Amino acid sequence: MSVDLQLRFDSEAITEFSKANQEPAWFLEKRLAGLKAAGELQLPVLEKTKIDKWNIQQFVPFQASSPVASVQELDEVVKAQIDLDNVSNLLVQKNASVQFFAVTDELKQQGVIFAPLATALKEHGDLVQKYFQQVIALDEHKLTALHTAVVSGGVFLYVPKNVEVKVPLQAVYQVAGDDALVSPHVLIVAEANSKVSYVDTFVSGEGNNMVVNSIVEAFVGPGANVQVASVRTLSVDVHDYNFRRATVDRDGTMEWVLGEMNDGNTVSNNTTLLKGQASTAETKTISVGTGSQRQNLTSQVQHFGTHSESNMVSKAVMTGEAVSILNGITKIEKGAEKANGEQAENVLMLSDKARGDANPILLIDEDDVKAGHAASVGRFSEESIYYLMSRGISRQAAERLIILGFLDPVVAEIPIEEVQNRLRQALERKLG
Template identity: 80%
Template structure:
C-alpha cells in the first residue's frame, strides 16, 4: 500500500497547498521529503508510553478558513485568550489558515519581524531557510516527518542584535472540525544581546478525531534572553504532539513556562541545548491528568558549554484513571566543565486509580560539575487539610487550595494576564 493512501493525502495535495501559498521551491522539497520519510520512519520511542494506536496521521491537513479584519470577529473561544480591546502584536491561526494578524509600527521600527510562517516564507525566505529545521530535523521520527510534510502555519519571530522587546508577543492556535489538523511551526531567532517574550495558547472547538502536531525552534544568540510561555487546553478529541527545542549561545538565557492542560492524550518533548559558555536554561511546567488521559512529558537539557546552568521543575496533579509519565533528563557532555544542572519532578495523586511516574535522569560525562535531582509522588497532606479545615474551610475547598498552591509557582510566571487567568480557569475546571 502506498504512503499516499495510508496517510489519506499525498504529494499532489501537498504540492497544491504549497503553490497556493506561494512557498519557495526549497520548502516544497522539504515537504515532499517529509512525506517520503513518514512512510519509512518509526514513531518516536517514548518511556513507558505506546502511541502506535493513537491518532497520528488520520487527519485532513489543509482545512482552511477565511481571514477576518478585526479582533472582534474572532471566535469567542479565541477572544477568551486575548484582550480584545487592546490587541497589539498577535497572530491567530485556525486549522490551516492564519485568520488574523496585528503588529504595531513600534515593533516594526525596531527591525523586529513578527509574522506568520507563510508570510515569512514569501518575504524573508532566505532568513527562514537559514534556521528552519536546524534543531528539530524532519527525519528524526515519523511525527517530525509528518510535520514537515503538512505544516500548515505557525509564526516567525526575528529580533535583531541589541534590540529588547518590552511587551509579550502572542499567538493563539485553534483546531476545530472533524479530522482537522493544527500543525504550526514556530521559529524564533534572537540575535546577540536581544530580549523577547513569546506566548501562545492552543484551544479546540467542536470536532472529532483532531490532531495537533507542532514544533518550536528557538535560537538564542550570545547574551540574548528568550522567554517562551505556552498553555495548551485542547479537548479529549485532540491527540497533541509537541516538540520544542532551543539552542543557546554564550551567556544566553532560555526560559520555558509550560501549562499542559489538555483533556486528551499528549506527548510533549522540551529540550534546551546549552552550547555556549555561561549559557542558562530554566524550565517550569505543570500538567493535570484527568479521566483516562495519557500523558508523556519530557524536559531535557544538554550541557555542552562550560559554566552552563540549568534548572528544571515539573509538577503534575493526577485524578481519575489518568496516567502521566514525567521525564527529566540532564545531560552533561564531556568538556562541559563547571556545569550545574538541577531538576525536580513532583506528582500529586488525587485518585487510587491514577498513575504518575517521575523519572529524573542524570547523564554525566564530565567530572568537574554539579548536578542534582529530586522526585516525589504523593498525596495531599492530611495535616495541611486539617489545618485549613480548623479555620472553617471545607475539606473540598481545602484540597483545592493546596493543589492550586502546589501549581501556582509556575502559573504566576505566565507573562500575559489573560493567558494566566485562563490557565487558572483551566485548572479549576480540570480539578472540579
C-alpha cells in the same frame, strides 16, 4: 524498514497547497522529503508510553478558515485567550489559515520581524531557510516527518542585535472540525544581547478525530534572553504532539513556561541545548491529568558549554484513571566543566486509580560539575488539610487551595494576564 502509511492526502495535495501559497521551491522540497520520510521512519520511542494506536495520521490537512476583520468575529474560545482592547502583536490561526494578524509599527521600526510563517517565507525566505529545521530535523522520527509534510502556519520571530522587545508577542492556535489538523511551526531567532517573550495558546472547537502536531525552534544568541510560554487546553477529541527545542549561545538564557492542560492524549518533548559558556536554561511545567487520558511529558537539557546552568521543575496533578509520565533528563557532556544541572519532578495523586511516574535522569560525562534531582509522588499532606480545616475551611476547599498553591508558582510566570487567567480557569475546570 518501511512503515505502513495510510494517509488521507498525497504529494499532489501537498504540492498544490505549497504553490497556491507561493512557497519557495526549497520549502516544497522539504515537504515532499517529509512525506517520503514519514513512510520510512518509526514513531518516537517513549518511556512507558505506546502511541501506535493513537491518531497519528488520520486527519485532513490544509483545511481553510475565513479571515476576520475584527477580533470580535473570532470564536468565543479564542477571544477568551486575548485582551480584546489591545490586540497589537497578535496572530490567530484556525486549522491551516491565519484568521487575524496585527503587528505594531514600533516593532517594525526596531527591525523586529514578527510575521506568519507563510508571509516570512515570501518576504524573508533566505533568513527563514538559514534556521528552519536546524535544531529539529525532519527525519528524527515519523511525527517530525509528518509535520514537515503538512506544516501550515506558525510564526517567524526575528529580533536584531541589542533590541529588547518590551511587550510579549502572542499567538493563538485553534483546531476545529472533524478530522481537522493544526500544524504550526514557530521559528524564533534572537540575536546577541536581545530580549523577547513569546506566548502561545492552543484551543479546540467542536469536532472529532482532531490532531495537533506542532514544533518550536529557538536560537538564542550570545547574551540574549528568550522566554517561551505555552498553554494547551485541547479537548478529549484532540491528539496533541508537540516538540520544542532551543540552542543557547554564550551567556544566553532560555526560559520555558508550559501549561499542559489538555483533556486528550498528549506527547510533549522540550529540549534545550546549552552550547555556550555560561548559558542558562529554565524549564517550568505543570499538567493535570483527568479521565482516562495519557500524557508523556519530557523536559531535557544538554550541557555542552562550561559554567552552563539548568533548572527544571515539573509538577503534575493526577485524577480519575489518568496516566502521566514525567521525564526529566539532564545530560552533561564531556568538556562541560563547572556545569550545574538541577531538576525536580513532583506528582500529586488525587485518585487511587490514577498513575503518575516521575523519572529524574542524570547522565554525566564530566567530573567537575554539580548536578542534583528530586522526585516525589504522593497524596495530600493530612497535616496541611487539618491546619486549614482548623481555621474554618471545608476539606474540599482546603484540598483546592493546596492544589492551586502547588501549581500557581508556574502559572504566575506567564507574562500575559489573560493567558494566566485562562490557565487558572482550566485548572478549576479540570479539578472539578
